[in-house]
Amino acid sequence: MIRLVKLYKSYKLNGRTKIVARNLNAVFPTGVSVALLGRNGAGKSSLLRMISGAMLPTSGQILSTGTISWPVGFAGSFNRDLTGEQNCRFVARVYGVDTDEMRDFVQDFAELGDHFYLPFRTYSSGMRARLAFGVSMAVPFDTYLVDEVSAVGDASFREKSNRVFNDRMSNAGAIVVSHSMTMLRQTCQAGAVLEGGTLSYYHDVEDAIDVHLSNMERNLAVQG
Incomplete structure (x- = not known):
């Protein structure tokens, strides 16, 4: 509440x-x-x-x-000099989530390939959005805050994003x-x-x- x-x-x-x-x-x-x-x-x-x-x-x-989550998909708090993997581990520690589990989930979800191990500052806007959405979905919040987030990528990736988001909503609330x-x-x-x-x-x-x-x-x- x-x-x-x-x-x-x-x-x-x-x-x-x-x-x-x-x-x-x-x-x-x-x-x-x-x-x-x-x-x-x-x-x-x-x-x-x-x-x-x-x-x-x-x-x-x-x-x-x-x-309560941060706004889903918000990438502004990532350290631009850390890699995608390092940013995942940092967020996991802050929110008490297993670091290896978050890394594995986000790596699989975001589909960044080798870029997952490169500095965040080298990412395109689409790659940043994928990482941010994956990290948002990796933390089990009671309420998710969603501000005009839209999945990027092809149709199969958007379908996967919607599927993961709807799965989270089955056990949580949201303000959208x-x-x-x-x-x-x-x-x-x-x-x-x-x-x-x-x-x-x-x-x-x-x-x-x-x-x-x-x-x-x-x-x-x-x-x-």
């Missing part, structure tokens, strides 16, 4: 104050995959970063009874940000809509999608 308690977040943007969370109070239940919806700039990624611990709120608390309503319907049971700094939780993902699409239509009408 993840509980937001009077969560407030604001920051300066071009000299103006931007509020992305206005005293949010919400509960994300254990074992439930929740679609996090909202317009561009609403603060979805900022909220995920706060839940992951990568960003501090201005005030309020985020409480959890289980383990995506512009694909099809993906959200396939992955999530519930939904939450972030709009104007407020968060509304819906036990049925279809209800959340309906509200989100209505907000989008209303915004287009105002702009028109």
Whole structure:
């Protein structure tokens, strides 16, 4: 379970104050995959970063009874001078995972060949994404944070990625940000809509999608 308690977040943007969370109070239940919806700039990624611990709120608390992942596929924390294998071992030690098991899993999953033993700085963007997604899936979290992650590679690799991700979801929950309503319907049971700094939780993902699409239509009408 993840509980937001009077969560407030604001920051300066071009000299103006931007509020992305206005005293949010919400509960994300254990074992439930929740679609996090909202317009561009609403603060979805900022909220995920706060839940992951990568960003501090201005005030309020985020409480959890289980383990929470970093945003799935995020490669920004890898040491660019370490090899793919060394980065795997480092993450395994931090999260208390068997280092050999993580190395074997990621090596098999990412399909990097000899590059697995070369420095991360030599990787292409696609290779970095493969390594990052593999490492994310190698750690058994209670809740996975997913921010517009998309599998790279050919059709068979994307199928393998989806298969591994769905396997993890059978024993965990998730908070998922995506512009694909099809993906959200396939992955999530519930939904939450972030709009104007407020968060509304819906036990049925279809209800959340309906509200989100209505907000989008209303915004287009105002702009028109």
